[in-house]
Amino acid sequence: MALDGNSRTGRVIWDQPFPFHSYHWGLLWRGQRAATPPSVQYRQGAGVESVRGFADRAEVRLATGAVEDFDLVIGADGYRSVVREAVCPGARPSYAGYVCWRGSYPADRLAELGTPPDGGADWPVTDAVTIGIPGGSCVLYRIPGPTGPMVNWVFYATPPETGLRLDDPTSFPPGGVTGELADHLARLTQRWFPPYWAEVIGLTPPEHTFLQPIYDLRTERTVADRLLLGGDAASVVRPHNTSGAAKALQDATAFEAAWRQADSWDGLLAAYQAARGATGQELVALARRLGLAQAERTPDWSAMTEPAMAAWWQQQLDGAADIGGQAMAATRDTTADVTPG
Numbered sequence: 417m418a419l420d421g422n423s424r425t426g427r428v429i430w431d432q433p434f435p436f437h438s439y440h441w442g443l444l445w446r447g448q449r450a451a452t453p454p455s456v457q458y459r460q461g462a463g464v465e466s467v468r469g470f471a472d473r474a475e476v477r478l479a480t481g482a483v484e485d486f487d488l489v490i491g492a493d494g495y496r497s498v499v500r501e502a503v504c505p506g507a508r509p510s511y512a513g514y515v516c517w518r519g520s521y522p523a524d525r526l527a528e529l530g531t532p533p534d535g536g537a538d539w540p541v542t543d544a545v546t547i548g549i550p551g552g553s554c555v556l557y558r559i560p561g562p563t564g565p566m567v568n569w570v571f572y573a574t575p576p577e578t579g580l581r582l583d584d585p586t587s588f589p590p591g592g593v594t595g596e597l598a599d600h601l602a603r604l605t606q607r608w609f610p611p612y613w614a615e616v617i618g619l620t621p622p623e624h625t626f627l628q629p630i631y632d633l634r635t636e637r638t639v640a641d642r643l644l645l646g647g648d649a650a651s652v653v654r655p656h657n658t659s660g661a662a663k664a665l666q667d668a669t670a671f672e673a674a675w676r677q678a679d680s681w682d683g684l685l686a687a688y689q690a691a692r693g694a695t696g697q698e699l700v701a702l703a704r705r706l707g708l709a710q711a712e713r714t715p716d717w718s719a720m721t722e723p724a725m726a727a728w729w730q731q732q733l734d735g736a737a738d739i740g741g742q743a744m745a746a747t748r749d750t751t752a753d754v755t756p757g
């Protein structure tokens with residue numbers, strides 16, 4: 417979708433099948449937490465300060481100062497991972513040069529905008545809409561919320577010159593997008609979005625608008641000594657792929673498969689590295705191609721046709737057959753609950 421002088425809703429450049437399903441993060445987390453067997457000791461709020469790997473054990477230092485020994489430490493501690501520091505010392509996410517503004521609000525508020533007067537269709541619940549602007553793009557879709565469907569949007573663009581330091585992974589919490597950041601967002605949407613979609617963004621309350629600087633990190637390995645990395649700890653991928661949650665789950669199922677087959681700790685670590693070592697790197701590369709095409713060097717949307725869009729899209733995928741390269745249908749066999757020797 418892009419700005420078109422005569423239309424309130426813009427010009428549809430390409431209508432692409434987009435079968436997708438959104439999950440509520442909190443419900444997903446609660447489901448996983450409920451499925452955790454009672455035999456697992458789950459210590460909520462126990463911060464880990466650092467870890468050290470050795471040939472035959474791993475050491476965890478807690479924020480309380482306590483130090484504990486384990487056979488293996490799996491670092492699934494997200495994009496600021498402290499386990500990563502022990503596996504890949506000095507590896508830091510680097511800033512991509514652009515940000516995304518994000519926002520959400522209850523979808524029933526769309527009624528405030530009325531039906532688009534130019535006969536453009538209402539926004540079907542199942543449609544994700546992408547708006548292309550010079551130097552950016554914005555994806556809008558519905559997500560499940562606590563009391564009903566929500567509008568959610570993610571808008572990639574270059575931030576204004578505000579003197580903000582963006583070289584350290586951080587984000588601005590909801591309500592933190594004020595002053596020049598908020599004005600810049602409004603200027604971009606009013607100048608480049610078809611009016612209806614600028615109004616959709618404009619309905620977002622300031623306390624539900626936030627900014628996420630875009631980072632990524634390509635690590636050289638996922639294991640060292642008795643340490644192993646999974647999910648965002650192993651690699652930080654720009655959000656364009658929307659692959660972060662699936663990749664974390666795939667890492668978990670790959671770990672399970674390696675665990676079942678391995679007859680030693682070394683065998684387990686080598687099998688996991690073989691299965692997942694390249695995946696993070698491939699996902700980082702894919703997201704960089706998507707970011708380049710959709711945020712850094714966007715095409716002239718006004719000149720794009722449907723065949724040109726299809727070719728542009730294929731160029732970004734560059735042979736990527738799927739996301740993450742790991743089936744998620746792990747078998748559940750509780751009898752195999754044994755420790756590698």
Ligand SMILES: Cc1cc2nc3c(=O)[nH]c(=O)nc-3n(C[C@H](O)[C@H](O)[C@H](O)COP(=O)(O)OP(=O)(O)OC[C@H]3O[C@@H](n4cnc5c(N)ncnc54)[C@H](O)[C@@H]3O)c2cc1C
Nearest residue numbers: 462463464492493494646647648649658659660661662664
């Ligand atoms: C705003 C936003 C929107 C996103 N939307 C999507 C999306 O639509 N689809 C998608 O696939 N992905 C999305 N992602 C990315 C996705 O959330 C991550 O890729 C995914 O959560 C990674 O899972 P993880 O288990 O590796 O890490 P996390 O989910 O980050 O979990 C890490 C856990 O480790 C804990 N932890 C961290 N450090 C320590 C420590 N020192 N001691 C103890 N505990 C620690 C944290 O508290 C946390 O519970 C989004 C991310 C953001 C920020």
